[in-house]
Structures are given as C-alpha cells and as structure tokens.
Amino acid sequence: MKVLALPVSFIEALDDTSRTSLMNVVNEAYGRALKKYQVILSNRIKGLETLFSDLGFHNNIDDCILFVSFDQKTGICSSFDHVFKEVEKTYGARWFKPVNIRPGPNVSISFGHATATAGFKPIKKENRDYMLTCFTSFRSGAGKELLAKSMRYVENYLGAQKLFATVIVEHELVDYYVKVHNFREIHTQLIKKEFVSEALEEGVNATRDFHLATLVKEL
Secondary structure (H helix, E strand, O other): OEEEEEEHHHHHOOOHHHHHHHHHHHHHHHHHHHHHHOOEOOOOOOOHHHHHHHOOOOOOHHHOEEEEEEOOHHHHOOOHHHHEEEEEEEOOEEEEEEOOOOOOOOOOOOHHHEEEEEEEEEOOOOOOEEEEEEEEEOOOOHHHHHHHHHHHHHHHHOOOOEEEEEEEHHHOOHHHHHHHHOOEEEEEEEEOHHHHHHHOOOOOOEOOOEEEEEEEEEO
16 A cells, blocks of 8 residues: 655645645545435535635644555656655555655645545644544545554654544444444534534534534554
C-alpha cells in the first residue's frame, strides 16, 4: 500500500481544482450511505468554502493530517516525484510526504485516484486525543487497511493516545468500528430532526430523528 501523509495546511494551499477533487471524492463516498439509509439529506461537504469546517479541520488546521492511499503515482499527481518524497516503509506501507510545506503554484492533485482516505484532527490542541474524520473507501478492504495503518502512524509519530469516532447508528457503522477496529462505544445520543445542524454542523438536514454514537479506541 502507498500512502500520502498530507498536512491539512498543505491541502488548504492547493488550487481550487485539487480541493474540488477532494470534496467530490468525500461526497461520493458519504453519498452511498445517504442514498441507502435516507437519514441525512445534505452532502458531507456543502461547498469549497466549507470544506475544512465540514470535516472539522478548521479549528487546529496546522495539527490535522489526511492519509490518502493510492496505486499509481501519476494518477495522483503528474509531477509526483518533485512534489512528494518517500519517507519510510513501515506497517506494511510506503509513506510519502510533501517535499515542501506548501505546494508550488503549478501543483495539482487528483484525489479521484485514491483508494481510501482517513483524516485525524486533535480534539484539543494541548492533548493527545484525536478524532477520525473523512474516512472513505473506494475498493474492498482499502479503508480497513488504511485505517489500521494510519492509526499506528498517529500513535507513533503524533503521540496520539486515544482515537474517537462519531457515527450515525442508523448507518450500521457501530459494529464495524467495534468488531473490525476494536473501538468501544461510550455514548449514544438521540438527535432530533429539528436540531440536526446544532448537533453536527450548519447546513445539515435530516429526514427524521436518528442516533449519534461516540466510540473510542485506546492506542
């Protein structure tokens, strides 16, 4: 598995085409659940202007990271070897990071060639608890593999001690996190249809009341 470890501040500095590509990938992945379960009506990301706030990256953007697994370098970026460097081979993956802290003016990334994504944001800047976000998979087993490897990465390189995830119970994800990734459920809350934007983020609409579960994994 090849994995890009992208600081979210790097993504923030990319061109609109690259960020639109990321938005489309995330909305496509989350859209499957929207269509299947008919609980949430809104896209995961409402627009480019809310890309980082919708994913919860906006509060501590310099401390957030997005992992992107992929197959071919040229599918991700035409000048891949000038923009990224391989930093190590650990946990059964090849890890790549940007050469510079900000992309050059002609750098464009196609997230449409990703096989999976997983984002991590600190819950509070001063502690070592992280929240999972932007978790997608576009090939059978790719998301499972990326999450397992990226959790080890944030534990050993970012010093993460706990990882939290918040999921909609009606999307049948609680068992996945508990049985596949050894999370444990610690809280479930009923979200009334009328107050969904307050519970999630502004602009979210729901068809009915639903339950929001919080899970945690000790790293």
